[in-house]
Amino acid sequence: xxxxxxxxxxxxxxxxxxxxxxxxxxxxxxxxxxxxxxxxxxxxxxxxxxxxxxxxxxxxxxxxxxxxxxxxxxxxxxxxxxxxxxxxxxxxxxxxxxxxxxxxxxxxxxxxxxxxxxxxxxxxxxxxxxxxxxxxxxxxxxxxxxxxxxxxxxxxxxxxxxxxxxxxxxxxxxxxxxxxxxxxxxxxxxxxxxxxxxxxxxxxxxxxxxxxxxxxxxxxxxxxx
Numbered sequence: 521x522x523x524x525x526x527x528x529x530x531x532x533x534x535x536x537x538x539x540x541x542x543x544x545x546x547x548x549x550x551x552x553x554x555x556x557x558x559x560x561x562x563x564x565x566x567x568x569x570x571x572x573x574x575x576x577x578x579x580x581x582x583x584x585x586x587x588x589x590x591x592x593x594x595x596x597x598x599x600x601x602x603x604x605x606x607x608x609x610x611x612x613x614x615x616x617x618x619x620x621x622x623x624x625x626x627x628x629x630x631x632x633x634x635x636x637x638x639x640x641x642x643x644x645x646x647x648x649x650x651x652x653x654x655x656x657x658x659x660x661x662x663x664x665x666x667x668x669x670x671x672x673x674x675x676x677x678x679x680x681x682x683x684x685x686x687x688x689x690x691x692x693x694x695x696x697x698x699x700x701x702x703x704x705x706x707x708x709x710x711x712x713x714x715x716x717x718x719x720x721x722x723x724x725x726x727x728x729x730x731x732x733x734x735x736x737x738x739x740x741x742x743x744x745x
Contacts, residue, residue: 574619598658598690599687602691614702615695615708615715619716624657628656629649630724630726633652636672681745
C-alpha cells in the first residue's frame with residue numbers, strides 16, 4: 521500500500537460535482553451501481569476531466585463503516601479491508617469514493633480541530649494534521665460529525681498514544697491503491713488529472729491560535745502519552 525497526501529473543498533450532501541484546479545493528484549466520477557464487472561468498462565475515455573462527481577454520502581459512509589467493523593481497532597487493518605472493498609467496485613466508483621473521502625477530509629481542515637490535534641500529540645505538523653483528519657473520517661459518520669461540532673470529544677479514549685492518528689495516512693491513499701487494482705494497473709491521477717487531493721487543503725478555516733496558549737483552549741483534552 522502506498523503512502524502520501526491532502527485536499528479540496530467539500531461538496532453538498534448527495535452526489536455533486538467539484539470543479540478543481542490541476543494538481544499532482546486525482547479522483548472521481550458518478551457512482552455506478554454497486555456491482556462488479558469488467559473494470560475497463562468504467563475507465564474514462566479521456567484522461568482530462570473538467571469536473572468530478574462524488575459518491576453519495578450514504579454509500580460512502582456505509583463503505584467506511586464496513587471497513588471499520590472489520591478493523592478490530594487497527595487502522596492498518598481497516599485500510600486493508602477498505603482497499604479490498606473498493607477494489608471490487610468499478611474503477612469509476614473507486615474514483616468517486618476517493619473524491620468524497622477527500623471532501624470529508626477537507627471539511628475538517630479548521631484551526632479549531634488542528635489545535636485539538638496539537639494538544640493531544642504535543643505538537644502537530646501539516647502532515648500530522650492531514651493524517652489526523654483522515655483518521656477522523658475513518659471513524660465513521662457519527663464520530664466525524666461529533667468531532668466537527670466539538671473537537672474535545674477526542675478525549676473519549678479512541679486514541680491511546682501520541683501520533684497514533686498518523687495511521688490515517690493509510691486511509692488517505694487507499695483510493696489510489698484500490699483504483700490501481702480495480703482498473704488492472706491504471707493510475708487514478710493520470711485518468712483523473714484534475715482530481716482533488718488532501719495535500720492541497722489550503723488555509724484552515726477559523727481563527728489561528730498561538731502555540732503558547734493553545735492548551736488553554738481545550739480544557740477537556742489531556743496530551744496523549
